[in-house]
Amino acid sequence: MTSFNKHILLGVSGGIAAYKSAELVRLLRKRGAEVRVVMTQSALQFISPLTFQALSGHPVHTELLDAETEHAMGHISFARWADIVIIAPATANLIAKLAHGAADDLLSTLYLAATCPVYIAPAMNQAMWNKPVVQDNIQKLKIHGVHRIGPDVGVQACGETGLGRMAEPAVICECLEACFSSRDEQANCLRGCKVLVSAGPTREPLDPVRYITNRSSGKMGYALARAALDAGAEVTLVSGPVSLPAPELVDVIHVETAAQMHAAVLSRASGHDIYIGAAAVADYSPAVIAPQKIKKQADETTIILHKTKDILADVAALADRPFTVGFAAETHELENYAQAKLMQKNLDMIAANWVACGQGGFDSEQNALQVFWPNGRKTLPMTDKYHLAKQLIHLISERLQIINHEKKNTA
């Protein structure tokens, strides 16, 4: 038995299997975890909070708007405190609420605020479990990154036999243990790798005082550089003009124009294992840069723009190309455009973000990504850019391992 010195938040919703969760608390504590328990109102009908209080050694929380709780540890602090959230049992009703983003009690609100891994151990009657609407909700949660443990097959409290029994506490414990050890592995998933990241906007000068640019702040690319560094990689960051401090231990190359970014990336790409193009590179730049300030004269004027070189496509075309990851910033038809860029630029992966809705994307603290690769996809839900970057880095390392493994087998 491995011991884990982690913070585990146990959510208990209202099902007969709630009694098993008392045993779960005991097992988790035995392994050295600190456990806090949040119960829904209907869970209180099945088991007393005193049982969980005695087993966890902490008061149990049941109210969203509880002045005392909010003062001590409110839903946001709970979500931040937890290394993992496990909801056991997760009833059909709770699963529906989580799948649809409802936040009308402490547990569902806390789920929305959580950025750590979330596990559910469903428990319900077998006919309920088999209902298409329940399966749709389960599928939705899977896409949203929620992990599921169980349910098991067996005789149920209602006397029926089938799939729907909550997984045994010992099994749940083992799954959480596996999660912790894979997270420790994740922390080192790019050890020995060299990662090149591009970030920020480019500036395309019109004359000595004017330029064309975009709203990129560099936050997404800088977060990726830091996440790659934290995953053990040696990181080079090619940055357009931004006002962010250079991340420590990252080799930063400052550039201004798309042409300079192209030269900086292409001269280094071959020596790297991974290239991530998070920069918002200008697609066009002025054909002529006026040597002196352009004077105001006619009522209308025309600027001729020439297409810039595509950095991403050129990296992907190198004979010894790194694992090449593009971004797609879209205001509509996100998936179609992202899939088209993945194919046309011959990328290993593309991370697509909405940039029209004012939430996420350019110059915001948070972002969400739809990640595509040949024959695969994953949704990374809205969270702060560093946590999102960590998830993308892990996904990249998983895909890179698979590709390297396939290459070895065909060599």
Ligand code: PMT
């Ligand atoms: O910097 P932030 O404020 O944090 O915002 C983050 C972001 C929205 C800029 C980032 O998440 C993002 O989406 N970056 C890519 C923006 C973009 O230019 O997307 P695109 O769909 O126009 O380009 C597709 C890909 O081609 C990108 O990887 C881009 O770097 C690359 N490209 C584009 C043109 C060009 N000449 N060379 C390129 O390599």
